[in-house]
Amino acid sequence: MNPALGLLRREIAIAWGRGGGLMVTGGFFAGATLLLPLASGPEPERLAQIAPGAAWTVLALSALLGLERLFERDYEDGALDLMAHASLPLEFTCALKCLGHWLATGAPLAVLAPLAAIALGASPALAPLLFACALAGGLAFAFTGGIGAALSLGARRGGLLTAVIVLPLFVPPVIFGGGALHAFDSGLPWRAGFALLGAYAAAAVAVGPLAMAAACRNALS
Amino acid sequence: MTLTLSLGDLSLSRGGRRLFSGLHLRLEAGQACALTGPNGSGKTSLLRAVAGLGEVDSGQIEFGGTDPGTARASGLHLLGHLDGLKASRTAGEELDFWTRWQGGGPEAMEAAVLRLDLLRLLDLEVRRLSAGQRRRLALARLLSSPRPLWLLDEPLSPLDAHWRAQVLDIMAGHLAGGGLILAAVHDPLPVATVALEIAP
Numbered sequence: 001m002n003p004a005l006g007l008l009r010r011e012i013a014i015a016w017g018r019g020g021g022l023m024v025t026g027g028f029f030a031g032a033t034l035l036l037p038l039a040s041g042p043e044p045e046r047l048a049q050i051a052p053g054a055a056w057t058v059l060a061l062s063a064l065l066g067l068e069r070l071f072e073r074d075y076e077d078g079a080l081d082l083m084a085h086a087s088l089p090l091e092f093t094c095a096l097k098c099l100g101h102w103l104a105t106g107a108p109l110a111v112l113a114p115l116a117a118i119a120l121g122a123s124p125a126l127a128p129l130l131f132a133c134a135l136a137g138g139l140a141f142a143f144t145g146g147i148g149a150a151l152s153l154g155a156r157r158g159g160l161l162t163a164v165i166v167l168p169l170f171v172p173p174v175i176f177g178g179g180a181l182h183a184f185d186s187g188l189p190w191r192a193g194f195a196l197l198g199a200y201a202a203a204a205v206a207v208g209p210l211a212m213a214a215a216c217r218n219a220l221s
Numbered sequence: 222m223t224l225t226l227s228l229g230d231l232s233l234s235r236g237g238r239r240l241f242s243g244l245h246l247r248l249e250a251g252q253a254c255a256l257t258g259p260n261g262s263g264k265t266s267l268l269r270a271v272a273g274l275g276e277v278d279s280g281q282i283e284f285g286g287t288d289p290g291t292a293r294a295s296g297l298h299l300l301g302h303l304d305g306l307k308a309s310r311t312a313g314e315e316l317d318f319w320t321r322w323q324g325g326g327p328e329a330m331e332a333a334v335l336r337l338d339l340l341r342l343l344d345l346e347v348r349r350l351s352a353g354q355r356r357r358l359a360l361a362r363l364l365s366s367p368r369p370l371w372l373l374d375e376p377l378s379p380l381d382a383h384w385r386a387q388v389l390d391i392m393a394g395h396l397a398g399g400g401l402i403l404a405a406v407h408d409p410l411p412v413a414t415v416a417l418e419i420a421p
Contacts, residue, residue: 006321010310017309078303085273085293086322221275 003088004096011100014073015066025105026112029062033116048121052130052181055117059109059134060170063141066105067166068159070097070149071212075219084220094212095205098146106138122185129184133177133197140201143208144169150215173200222296224284224369225249226271226401231280235266241419244280246403248415250369253392253402255410258419264405265301267419268372271403272299284370292370295324301374304359306347312358313343316365325366333364336391352379360388371395373404 016022036054037047074080083093113134114127122130148166152158180193225248232242240263248254256264269275271282273293284292306315316339320330334340337357342350350358356379363371371392377385392402392412404410 003322003324006318010307010314010318013314014307014309073307074305076303077305077307078301079305079307081269081272081274081299081301081303082305082319082322085297085299087294087324 003086004092007088007093007096008100008103011097012104015101015104022105022108025062025065025109028065029058029109029112030116032058032061033120037120044121048123051117051120051122052126052185053178054120055113055122055130056133056137056178056181057174058116059113059137060141060174062109063106063138063145063170064163064166066101067145067149068152068162070101070146071153071216072149072158075153075216080216080220084217090213090216091209094146094150094216095143095209098142098208098212101146102138102142106142107135110134110138126181126185129190129194130181133180133194136194136198136201137173137177140173140197140204141170143201143204144173147208147211147215150212150219153215153219173197176200222287222292222369223250223399224287224292224296224401226370226403227281227283227285228271229281229283231267231270231282232278233263233266233270234278235263235275239278240266242278244417244419246415246417248401248403250399250401251396252415253396253404253410253413254415254417255413256403256405256417256419257407262419264419265374268299268301268374268403268405271372272297274299296368297370297372298323298363298366298368299372299374300359300363300376304355306355306358308346308348310347311343312339312345312347312350315347316343316358316361319362320365323362323366323368329367330361330365333361336364337361337387353381353384356380357384360391364391369400371400371402371404373402375406376404377406377408 033055040046084090110131114130117130118124118127145166148162151165152161155161176193176197180190180197183190183193228244228246231244233240246254258264266275270277284296287296316330337360339358339361342354377388380388389412396402396412
């Protein structure tokens, strides 16, 4: 097994390990989605109308959960030192960490998101698109989120700082994905929104690791 | 890989404060340097700078004919207070990961486990290890992926008398095999052939 694969496995194992992981993220997602009918009233028509958007927004917020620890724990225990002087470029290492974060939390949430939307009353026909949006959007959230996590390294209460840095970066994917879902629901052309979401995710995967590695080097020096 | 380490007229600041300036050192294969100095004099910062973590103000850090990027990626080990071991993972998983990460093989890892008597500890979570056991696990990483230059920050401090002797023995073996050691220490380091004191 090569070092890159080993790192990916370790990232997933740590994300799923104690005090974090799938149950927590999934639980947060389910809980936050449940709050919505309580707050906005239980009329099925109204719920069905906002269900896809609600599932999509809560998905973006859930993506924030594990982010603060993505680089912080490796920074605190010295693992980032060892990763910074390795044969794998730090950019690649950062990309692998984000990929691991997405595989561990983002991808499972993509399965939960359509279920939550249908539970709130959205049309089941929407499920495949919501699943695809959640997959692509999760990738964008993980890779832009990684930038915020790396930038807030060493800051006190880095988790809050990460959220504040990252939420503006989440705006475009939320708009594109939400737009595609709304258009699909209303029988309008939805491909453009989805294509833009995919493009944003691709750009995040391409550019994010450069920014993360620079921020990590800065924090280590 | 064979390399030498030479520091020429090195100056270093951290947090806007000058730690030292005009530092010279030349370390050949088989030599160990005991780096001493009061707390906060910059021993750890010097080790990190050699490993490429952090900028220097002026001066050179050279590794003989080897390109610094290559030397840092695959020619040196940095072992400090922060050992990169995850508390929630088992000792075996962590040693396995770091061995692969640093390009070591299973045979060398097995030998390292035996040399540092870690076999009984491999199934334990790192958080259950004592400070000395944890240091031995970190040292096993050095043996399981052989690299010429060891940068050690207080390598002996958490170890008991028995393991101090053992680790000194391991260091002597590394030097005998053509390795180099730059170690920040408070107590005398018997294997050291060069002494370097950082004075503020």
